[in-house]
Amino acid sequence: MDLAFTPEDIAFRDEVRAFVKANLPPDIADKVANGKHLVRDDFMRWQQALGRKGWLVYTWPKKHGGPGWTVTQRYIFENVCADMNAPGIIPFGTKMVGPVIYTFGNDEQKARFLPGIRESSVWWCQGYSEPGSGSDLASLRTRAVREGDHYVVNGSKTWNTMGHWADWIFCLVRTDPGAKPQEGISFLLIDMKTPGITVKPIIMADGGHEVNEVFFDNVKVPAENLVGKEGEGWTYAKFLLANERLGIAAVPQSKRGVDALKQIARSETQDGKPLIEDQDFRNKLADLEIQVTALEYTELRALSAMAAGGAPGPEVSFLKIRGSEIQQRISELAVEAVGYYAMPYQPALLWHGANEEPIGPEHAHIAAPRYFNVRKTTIYGGSNEIQRNVISKMVLGL
């Protein structure tokens, strides 16, 4: 056991730093640093730069075009990217549907879809949840009926993250309504431009648009877009959820969040002194930093176990639980730190180049919207209640 990086790791870190420095467009880094909204093109420019280098799908094995990095290298890569204000990599292609396709798809599908994910020329979104099927995903009702060489899809999906920017959607659909709920589900890849698909925005509490409803009205999907076997979709979905829960701990982002919070506490004042000198506030920050450290070392343990050949098991659920709670706590303390200047609502400032002066200090306007927004983290990706159910059943045997 050794915590220290090897000389190779250090060389690797320097290589990643040099790459990010040379390839991350400064306007994008600036937006990330200041919590501004990113647009599709921002994500695409960065992801395509990573794609050209072969690093976008950094968790993939070599044989599918990934860099085949060790667990330590992945960890270093994620931390350097977060430290240097790179946008988060959109997981739908790289961490979700990509691995499903290379694990369960046929050769044709691999040849057809994997390059677009590796290069980030195609934007994917996830079509699992439905209005009536959130936590109870297996109750989903969007219907796909086989007619000759295609399926006809009818129904609706919801909470579709960035679906308004997507080229393709991977969907769980019901192909056999007669079978047990989990057994009648299939995994379909659908081109968002297919006639019969409508995307309708859902506005979030902070005023932003990041999720959508997606309606399917007699949408014709070629049968060759079925991944794996008809009726096996639930198995693939579960495989994918395990992957999703791992990345969701967001440790590098939370580390940066704590740093940013310290910065805020240094510039805010109370009775003429920096807020960071207030013992109560300082203790809250310290407590938060300890929580992040515990999470980080838990994740390192999980990664190290995976490096030794294990697959992510149900225990990764608690990384999601704690990761999300910590993100929320960071946002809560930011609201506390900025005091009265959490109150002005200036949505225009969330966009780059807004022609409006902030009312309070530069860092203040975003505190409340972010606090409202990150309530989502304990709801999506399997709510924290569901994650606790999983742990109590699968890990503790209750």
Next chain:
Amino acid sequence: MDLSYSDEQKQIKEGVERFVREQYAFETRRKIAATDRGWLPENWAKFAELGWLGMSFSEADGGFGGGMVETAILMEAFGTGLVLEPYLPTVVMGGGLLAAGGSAAQKEALLAPMIGGEKQFAVAYAEKQSRYNLADVAVTAKKSGNGYALSGHKGVVYNAASADTIFVTARTSGGQRDEKGVTVFAVDAKAKGITRRDYPTQDALRASEVTFDNVSAGADAVVGQVDNGLALLEGVLDRAIVALCAEAVGCMDALNKQTLEYIKTRKQFGVPIGKFQVLQHRMVDCFTNAQEARSMTLMATLKIDDPDATVRKKAASGAKVQIGKSGKFVGQSAVQMHGGMGVTDELAVSHYFKRLTMIDTLFGSQQHHLTRYGNLSMAA
């Protein structure tokens, strides 16, 4: 001891609850929030007509002789509907300053028309650097002729854009954070030298940054005594805290009602999600939190007129801490139990959550009031 409402108070309660039910459906509120003012003059006229604007002032001041209990009844109902009309800044804060410190002439010129619905107020006390310390006043009032000239900046002043009169704290002597040397002035909102930057707040109210540049205020603009305005302001804001706590209790009750209804009807895994024990317990904790908030608010309502300032301050700070804590728990839980729906703009849930979040900050955070309470309570 009797903690029940009198018949008259019950009538007020029924009246204001009816107003909220009939005039403040969630979609109506959304439309009101989107108007230029952010509140409706028709509603304000109705408040005047129903006597709500004068309810808590003495008959000598032209009011109807009620007090904190009546104010709390109104504010609680306003909280259930997230009412946007500026009752708190105009009546409780501005009106409160006049009632507690105003001269007969000031009361006649300002309080009487306020009670009649013709005047609106804003109270400008916070500054960019002040956080929650009311004595941290950098706005200056320099002697000029028979009166004063005010200069400096006040931040997040609720209702300044609609106000006819702005009450502002300014330093007439002493250092920036000295308790002595703060004076309250009543200045015409349109006075020369006042500039505003208006904006909506996170919870759909309206506030402004207000800059004073050599604004002249006559000696008759001083509310209360020169240099001794801090105690006046603090007393009025303690009352405003209690009013705000009552509003928060209304918010929590409405939120709990909506969440309870939701978890009884939303089905997953073939059953209403309210069948899951973890949600049942969380709902119970929400209920408990709202009850504690109600109790602390009642305590503060009844103690706010205590002649002993320490009793009054502890009551206000204690209630504010409770409201902050309970409001956060109830708000976060309501969002969580609604799942994805809870984080949308579409449902009222997120709007109550936002208001409760801002209430936690307004007039001082939990931490601020915990410290204030602790200092008063442990000081032997």
